[in-house]
Amino acid sequence: MNQFGDVWFYNQGWEPHRFQQQAWRAIGNGHSGLLNAPTGFGKTFAIWFGILAHYYENKGYQQRKKKFRQTKLHAIWITPLRALSKEIYKATTQVSTDLDLDYKIELRTGDTSLGDRQRQRTKPPQALITTPESIHLLLASKGATDYFGQLEFIVVDEWHELLGSKRGVLVELALSRIKAINPRLKIWGISATIGNLREAQEILLGKDHKGVMVRANLHKKLAIETVLPDSLERFPWAGHLGVKLLDKVVDIVQRYGSTLIFTNTRSQCEIWYQQIISQYPEFAGILAIHHGSLSDEIRLWVEDALHNGKLKAVVCTSSLDLGVDFRPVDCVIQIGSPKGVARFLQRAGRSGHRPRETSHIFYVPTNSLEIIEGDSLKYAVKEQIIEQRIPYVRSFDVLLQYLMTLAVGDGLAAERTFQEIKSTHCFSSITEDEFAECLALLTHGGKTLQAYDDFHRLVLVDGLYKVESRKLAMRHRLSIGAIVSDAMMKVKFVSGKYLGSIEESFISKLHAGDVFWFSGRQLELLHVRNMEVMVRPTTKSKGVVPSWMGGRFSISPDLGVAIRHSFKEVHKTTEVSREVSFLQPLFQEQQRRSGLPKENELLVEYVETKFGYHLFVYPFDGKLVHEGMAQVLAYRLGQRQPATFSIASNEYGFELLSATRYELNDVLIKELLSPTNLHTDITAGINVREMARRRFRDIAGIAGLVFQGFPGKAVKTRHLQANAGLFFSVFEDYDPNNLLLREAYDEVFDFQLEEGRMQLAFERIANHAIVLVFPAQLTPFSFPIFSESFREKYSNEDWQSRLELLKLQLEGKVE
Structure with missing residues (x-):
């Protein structure tokens, strides 16, 4: 079936699953496709051995070997997280080592050194594991057309996670260009189960695609248990119950070998870590904390310690949601409502990360009424109610950035690029006039910004739009990406040790001598210099916990359906769930009052x-x-x-x-x-204009209207907001149909409201x-x-x- 896969699986003492063999066969027949399988069953190997077989069975490989020609890039594997990139690199490199293959794999992420990046451009490996942003950086390089000319495969891992964000738009645009460069390109996506899996496949592969869907007919065993308090609060309030269940949470941790304790926000993560350490000091050294604002050094240490089974528990956020394989993890605890069924299942899958093992997840409500969601989650899982991922459409800020990327690279051919982007889902409705408006904004500032030289960015040379200013090209490369947040400040000890980053809006409220919790430590603020926060450890008792902007999200529509179903169960007198039964005194009090x-x-x-x-x-x-x-x-x-x-x-x-x-x-x-x-x-009734003005700051940053600053010298948030606000006002007054202005209002209505x-x-x-x-x-x-x-x-x-x-x-x- 697949000589490489069969031999490697035999050597491991395993047998390939049917879905893995289906994927190998589909790839061998030259198909693109989307793979859907539960966590822990070997999705990576289902695609990887198909790629290896293609490489070694292809006649071009034999010819290249004979003539000693320079290696050409054969496959690109795109992941949404650097941690996941490292996991894929580790697994695929092990295969090459085990089978003694000369198929070389390299990482290209934000951590890759400048020297390695330059070498990868001139002497690429056979496979590159990278991120959406790094693909666009390669497209912004001279010779990008030749670089991608022999590429055979692009694999997009955790496609469901990228789909509902502007990073998914980056992927769509990159694929539109690389498919045009190389029509032989095979595209494969790997996705968890979502409510719109067919739509996800069409967005990835293109309309009228002939790709295949490979779905594993495997069901991961899942054990869900709600942690109930000893007594019921009939008048609950938010957060009141959570930490009161600390002893019960620690009892669960003690029963299992290794546990992930998921929280929804970084501030909640810091609180739970501190509570456990302060009340159970014996956990020092075997309990860790992991969230997106901590330094890479701390996060990598935690991930390695988890891999090696050195940690009893890790308090974490969505930073450990995706694809990273922590086999030692036996149990997952979810603190508070997971807000969505898919998120709950994703987190549950972090435990029992092996075929046919049961995933154990404990749901810990943070107030009495939230107990009902234990019943709702079980109902949603049983009925296979799962959320759709809503893709972005008409994201003109990302398009403007992409057009600059092409111009900085080999040059932008207007008509060809228009046809390419029109083939994507995001821009299928774009008109020629709208595309011309985008080009006008980049060449001379459009209707309103002609007087400013900074917006005369593109020059038409021999039919191609190009960026001739080296300064503009460098600034653009530094700004590539669609992840936006408040300006981040580095938290450092006086000794220079870097702890992580924190949002400027939080630090701006503190004074020298104030104490806050961060990275699991109690810190005293000494002073702020540029974008660095100098701190020292302290034993002062009072401290505040940082509140990050990313922590505000609502329950999904599907979980809402399940919750309304649970409230229907409240009126039943028999065959009710453990959660509904426990809540009866609260419901009786509600009925009485x-x-x-x-x-x-x-x-x-x-x-x-x-x-x-x-x-x-x-x-x-x-x-x-x-x-x-x-x-x-x-x-x-x-x-x-x-x-x-x-x-x-x-x-x-x-x-x-x-x-x-x-x-x-x-x-x-x-x-x-x-x-x-x-x-x-x-x-x-709602101040939509002010909401759109704030939304416009992020749009202006992605589109390149405002420069976010050089590394280590980021522009302050209030200055970014002021600069973006000026453009917003100018467009409102003089160009009310501006594409970016319309996008700001659309995003407010679609995503905020x-x-x-x-x-x-x-x-x-x-x-x-x-x-x-x-x-x-x-x-x-x-x-x-x-x-x-x-x-x-x-x-x-x-x-x-x-x-x-x-x-x-x-x-x-x-x-």
């Missing part, structure tokens, strides 16, 4: 307290959707009777609080929640019966939403004690 919604009902509560009039609505659609719905509702109420509202929300519902009393009834609630004129009311999900939520609610109640006090459902706004009213020291007192009053334990 207010009401329990059924699957086709919407519960609305109107409560008067000393703080004002609280309108609570429970759509169960996720925090981000609820924020938008609340703002629309506030606008519509304000149109009837002017009032000032404060808004709070969680994953299950939202609150409007005002000093103005409204006469509410079922008919009015129906009108307020009508899907009619929703887009108009979103635009009128999630207008599509809001529309669906309003349409669904239109078919629901309204259950409007007027409770005398806050209810178990409303209390956690109320607590979200309550904590903002008081200082960091006393809001928890005040909230605890209020809870005791609701329970009748104090006056």
